[in-house]
Amino acid sequence: MSMASTNKSDSLIAHIFYVLRGNPITALAFILLASFITCALFGPLIVPYDPLASNTSNALMPPSVDHWFGTDNLGRDVFSRVIVATRLDLLISVSAVALSFVIGSILGSVAGYWGGWLDAILNRLLDTIMAFPLFVLAMGIVAALGNTIENIVYATALINIPFYARLVRAEVNIRRDAGFALAAKLSGNSDLRVLAVHIFPNALPPMMVQISLNLGWAILNAAGLSFIGLGVRPPTPEWGIMVAEGANFVISGEWWLALFPGLWLMLAVFTFNLLGDGLRDIVDPRKRT
Amino acid sequence: MSGRFKTISLRIAQAIPVLFGVVVVSFILTRALPGDPAVYFAGASATEESIAQVREVLGLDKSLPQQFIIYVGDLLRGDLGQSISTGQAVTDDLARRLPASLELTLMALFISCSIAVPLGVMAATKPGSLRDHMCRVIVTAGVSLPTFFTGILLIYVFYYLLGIAPSPLGRLDFIYIEPDTITGFYLIDAAITGDWETWFGALKQLVLPATTLALFTMAPIARMTRAAMLSALSSDFVRTARAAGLSSSKILYGYALHNAMLPVITTLGMVFSFTLGANVLVEKVFAWPGIGSYAIEALVASDYAAVQGFVLAMAILFVLLNLCIDIAYSLIDPRIGFEER
Numbered sequence A: 001m002s003m004a005s006t007n008k009s010d011s012l013i014a015h016i017f018y019v020l021r022g023n024p025i026t027a028l029a030f031i032l033l034a035s036f037i038t039c040a041l042f043g044p045l046i047v048p049y050d051p052l053a054s055n056t057s058n059a060l061m062p063p064s065v066d067h068w069f070g071t072d073n074l075g076r077d078v079f080s081r082v083i084v085a086t087r088l089d090l091l092i093s094v095s096a097v098a099l100s101f102v103i104g105s106i107l108g109s110v111a112g113y114w115g116g117w118l119d120a121i122l123n124r125l126l127d128t129i130m131a132f133p134l135f136v137l138a139m140g141i142v143a144a145l146g147n148t149i150e151n152i153v154y155a156t157a158l159i160n161i162p163f164y165a166r167l168v169r170a171e172v173n174i175r176r177d178a179g180f181a182l183a184a185k186l187s188g189n190s191d192l193r194v195l196a197v198h199i200f201p202n203a204l205p206p207m208m209v210q211i212s213l214n215l216g217w218a219i220l221n222a223a224g225l226s227f228i229g230l231g232v233r234p235p236t237p238e239w240g241i242m243v244a245e246g247a248n249f250v251i252s253g254e255w256w257l258a259l260f261p262g263l264w265l266m267l268a269v270f271t272f273n274l275l276g277d278g279l280r281d282i283v284d285p286r287k288r289t
Numbered sequence B: 001m002s003g004r005f006k007t008i009s010l011r012i013a014q015a016i017p018v019l020f021g022v023v024v025v026s027f028i029l030t031r032a033l034p035g036d037p038a039v040y041f042a043g044a045s046a047t048e049e050s051i052a053q054v055r056e057v058l059g060l061d062k063s064l065p066q067q068f069i070i071y072v073g074d075l076l077r078g079d080l081g082q083s084i085s086t087g088q089a090v091t092d093d094l095a096r097r098l099p100a101s102l103e104l105t106l107m108a109l110f111i112s113c114s115i116a117v118p119l120g121v122m123a124a125t126k127p128g129s130l131r132d133h134m135c136r137v138i139v140t141a142g143v144s145l146p147t148f149f150t151g152i153l154l155i156y157v158f159y160y161l162l163g164i165a166p167s168p169l170g171r172l173d174f175i176y177i178e179p180d181t182i183t184g185f186y187l188i189d190a191a192i193t194g195d196w197e198t199w200f201g202a203l204k205q206l207v208l209p210a211t212t213l214a215l216f217t218m219a220p221i222a223r224m225t226r227a228a229m230l231s232a233l234s235s236d237f238v239r240t241a242r243a244a245g246l247s248s249s250k251i252l253y254g255y256a257l258h259n260a261m262l263p264v265i266t267t268l269g270m271v272f273s274f275t276l277g278a279n280v281l282v283e284k285v286f287a288w289p290g291i292g293s294y295a296i297e298a299l300v301a302s303d304y305a306a307v308q309g310f311v312l313a314m315a316i317l318f319v320l321l322n323l324c325i326d327i328a329y330s331l332i333d334p335r336i337g338f339e340e341r
Helices: A008-022 A024-046 A078-114 A115-133 A136-147 A147-176 A177-188 A191-227 A241-252 A256-283 B002-031 B036-041 B048-058 B062-077 B090-125 B128-144 B147-161 B188-191 B196-233 B235-244 B248-285 B291-300 B304-332
Strands: none
Touching: A008 A024, A008 A241, A008 A256, A024 A078, A024 A256, A078 A115, A078 A147, A078 A191, A078 A241, A078 A256, A115 A147, A115 B002, A136 A177, A136 A191, A136 B002, A136 B248, A136 B291, A136 B304, A147 A191, A177 A191, A177 B128, A191 A241, A191 A256, A191 B147, A191 B248, A241 A256, A241 B235, A256 B147, B002 B062, B002 B304, B036 B062, B062 B128, B090 B128, B090 B196, B090 B248, B090 B291, B090 B304, B128 B196, B147 B196, B147 B248, B188 B196, B196 B248, B196 B291, B248 B291, B291 B304
């Protein structure tokens, strides 16, 4: 690390570059992430066709120069639909993960800091959630609450809360009686302030890894739910639904209907998974393998 | 020995509130399902009075706590209620369909382990090498594949393009006769009765859905194997074995892998749980008559006894499995304790 300087932020950037150079796959993941974010932000503006406009005279056309990913059974452009769907799928997973991050952090901090019966009750609650196969629980919740996008978000958030709560609880618990925490307390900070300002930030680096991995799971989960007909409804462009609709045409040889949305979905999840691995290398050099 | 007994009973005691929680959650969940079951049971030509009568018979006119007590009582007698869509007792439906799901899941785990464990060992012998990176990319790609999409892709390639796979409709092609039910596992039943033609037919149907699930489950197993192998290879007993001049394959497979298997087995418990969840999607794609597709049909029909039975059966299966794994683990390795930390 010849670039290392005494300036703290400089050395952080240098460290990131150092890790990226040693791990080109992580660099690739960052590039992919940037392109997905671009699609989500500007998708509807850059696609060549209206994702909802049907044109039955042009139905089930294989990929061509005009329609890169072909057209579906109603003559809609698959490429436009795949790109436009990025925003919805990312929105669902980001809001679900944000929700479980916030709730999990609060529950985990409280249980880790004060311990006692609060901790015991929380642990049993989390055990109960974890006792269900998570996709099955999400399925049940969406079915019970009703078939809307918000409910997909709530269900996905709920099944991910235990991961955050457990992680924060462990990180807070080991620092509860650390020297710096006691010192902060002695100098007159309230418990809440010590917890929020001095202890909790230490849990953030491992949380970053968890968030990245979870974003991938959340997308898979949302797409899986809409695949079995829960949540997002047609004709809204969404990857899971598009694969489900395309599946009916695969047997008769129209492979492009299901292949492209499926590949896009896989690429998105792949990006977040690689990113999670890469972030682990950046934030926690000890765990580097 | 008494310490070990204490550990095990403590672990069992910890499982009880979880089981209770599972029962409460599944009760609440299904009472919240949209649609009134009394209307379904009363039939198409129902009047206000007959619906009210059915409601009374089903006990739906009582308060929620009362309903819950009745529900728990029924549960203890092994009664999960009656399915609206099939007209059978849910317990029978689940019992009949469970072997199909288990056969699929176990086959998938078998395929997955036989690929992922060698991959993990290979990656651990040379960390940071090209092999290691390739291994990481392959398993990450596998876990990123949505199972429903992999399934469709495999059907397209092996059924439509190559024509070597049978049509993806259920456990056995109609040209074969179902083996007599002994265990419910077609492969085992056919082998017991010596009907090798049917055995082969059932295996052919099983390969694609099991591969789909296996691709998805490789990542955690390969990663855990790699991590456990790395720590085993850097431990003192391996250094001693090397110094004693044992051959490298003896060290790798005889000592390091043997010690690395324990965490891998624990991971398998977790993997089993999410494979059960992923089953739901795969069973839909391959029209597999397991409990996952049963649950989807029940959800569509707002068949709440069936949904409840399914969710409960899955959760209880999982809690008991983890309990067994933990207990087995503590019997194998007495250093493990379950005290609250």
